[in-house]
Amino acid sequence: MRFKEAVAVVTGAGSGIGEATAKQLANEGAKVILVGRTKAKLDRVAAELNEFSAQCADVFAADVTKEEDVKNLAHYVKETYGDLHVLVNNAGGSTHNNITKLSIEDWDQVQNVNLRSVFLVSKFLGEVMVEGSSRNGIQDRAIVNVASLSGHKAGAHIPHYSAAKAAVINFTRALAYEFSQFGIRANSVSPGFVETPLTEQGLQNDRFVEAIKRSTALKRVGRPEEISSVICFAASKDASYMTGSDLLADGGWLIV
Ligand SMILES: NC(=O)c1ccc[n+]([C@@H]2O[C@H](COP(=O)([O-])OP(=O)(O)OC[C@H]3O[C@@H](n4cnc5c(N)ncnc54)[C@H](OP(=O)(O)O)[C@@H]3O)[C@@H](O)[C@H]2O)c1
Secondary structure (H helix, E strand, C coil): CCCCCCCEEEEECCCCCHHHHHHHHHHHHCEEEEEEECCHHHHHHHHHHHHCCCCEEEECCCCCHHHHHHCCCCCCHHHHHHHEEEEECCCCCCCCCCCCCCHHHHHHHHHHHHHHHHHHHHHHHHHHHHHHHHCCCCCCCEEEEEEEEHHCCCCCCCCCHHHHHHHHHHHHHHHHHHHHHCCEEEEEEECEEEEECCCCCCCCCCCHHHHHHHHCCCCEECCHHHHHHHHHHCCCHCCCCCCCCEECCCCHHHHH
């Protein structure tokens, strides 16, 4: 029960890594606010969680690339819960193309969902955390940004995503430095290939799956729970002396 009495926000909580993270935080005692664009997906996860433990999950539909939506989310969290202890910036995604074929719209969209969103949510919800810290005293508070293996090693046909995720890792360091005075830690987690709706299409291609296995020391794709456990570690007191770091959970891709 590492998150007993903690209030947590998870973006992109309606599926994949975000869903697994929300479930683990709630299982360990947190009150979790699930954020995403599709309310039906969030409601499904919240219903599962609330069946397990009444009122442990709440839903707020928002597009985290939109300033107004993020401001409304921050206002809701402040008015409803008064404080915020854990923030997981997990929403993200990508399209695939070569640099010369990539449209400017796709470039912008991928920067927005992976990078601008992390800035916007950290800015407005970070303010709620800072206020909570000055009002209720410095307790362990944490932000975890979901980056990617692609932020370390640019992936094929995802130049926009690789650039955005590398920026997330460095933005996290800036965030960690600025927020350290308020007792708020910030770290990023960089997953390798994980089975989620984001990778579903690619993972239906046997040759692609074989290529992933060949390139991964552990010879397999990861499960969402194997990433959420690392995110929850970074968010917990177990990582109380860790800030400005990136935790790579890539099954050993970079060592092959
Ligand atoms: N799966 C992998 O192999 C892998 C590897 C490295 C990094 N990652 C990163 O892990 C994170 C989670 O991805 P995943 O694999 O779990 O994929 P996923 O299942 O597609 O989850 C992404 C979630 O983000 C939400 N989302 C997308 N755009 C949003 C927006 N503008 N505002 C609010 N929510 C938004 C989506 O819900 P809505 O569409 O309903 O909004 C979705 O539930 C992403 O940052 C991804 O880049 C994944």
